[in-house]
Amino acid sequence: MSSVLFASVVRVGDGLPLSASTDYEHDRELHDTRKHLKALSKKLPHFPDRCTFASGPYNVNFTSALGVCYMMVCLSSYPSVLAFCFLDELQKEFLVTYDSKRVAAAVRPYSFIQFDVVIQRTKHRYNSPRSLSTKINMADMQTELKLRPPYRLTPDDLQAANGFSPSRSSAKYKGIAPSQTLEPVTLPGAVSCVLSVLCGGLNLLRGVHAIESVLQCFLFAYFSVWRNVKSFLALALVCVCNMYLFQLRNVWQILFHVAVAACMTLHTHLRRPLGKAPDYNV
Known part of the structure; x- marks a missing residue:
């Protein structure tokens, strides 16, 4: 029986199958494993971009890169190094054959079914590990798997609605960096949180006071300008009224002098003596 049983290429965004091996073995457990895949x-x-899922006597291994996932089903006894070397070789061949635009434009399942020729050829090579001539690549892959081992999926991951099990608070994914999980808050951490909150409150209070000072300065400037404007308007009104009254007083003085002159002229004419009448008969 072959060790590498099935392989497929899937688009990561929506799970659309782009290509897959066309052979099929009538085995119920293998059929269930393909359902899991x-x-x-x-x-x-x-x-994560590199995972392993155990399904009875089989393993589902897959790796993702550039929006495309390369998946395979193999026997659980098959070495992980060979399995991921197989997927890595599929990835390189697929990237050389198809570009990202064609992958994104695919709308029908198995649009690149002709890639099955490459899958079959690679399966045949990896089902006979002794004939492999990729020892250097295998050594590199073994080093990479030691540094970044594949994440082992569980049935909870498979049954969860969004890819994460609701019964678990967090998933521990392994990567190049050490895996990190949330830990309970320690006393220094709690003190730091309290001090951070207090500092935030003080900064907020300082901000409120700064805004209040700005508003006070603005209101003071506004009322100062308005007071100066009112003073200017009042002074201008007084000047206008004074000029008007001054002109009115001058008019009354002129009328008064005209009246006095008229009265004096009339009085002079009234006091002049009457002369004799001229004699026209001489």
């Missing part, structure tokens, strides 16, 4: 392909965005 199909279910996993629908949740690829929620998983």
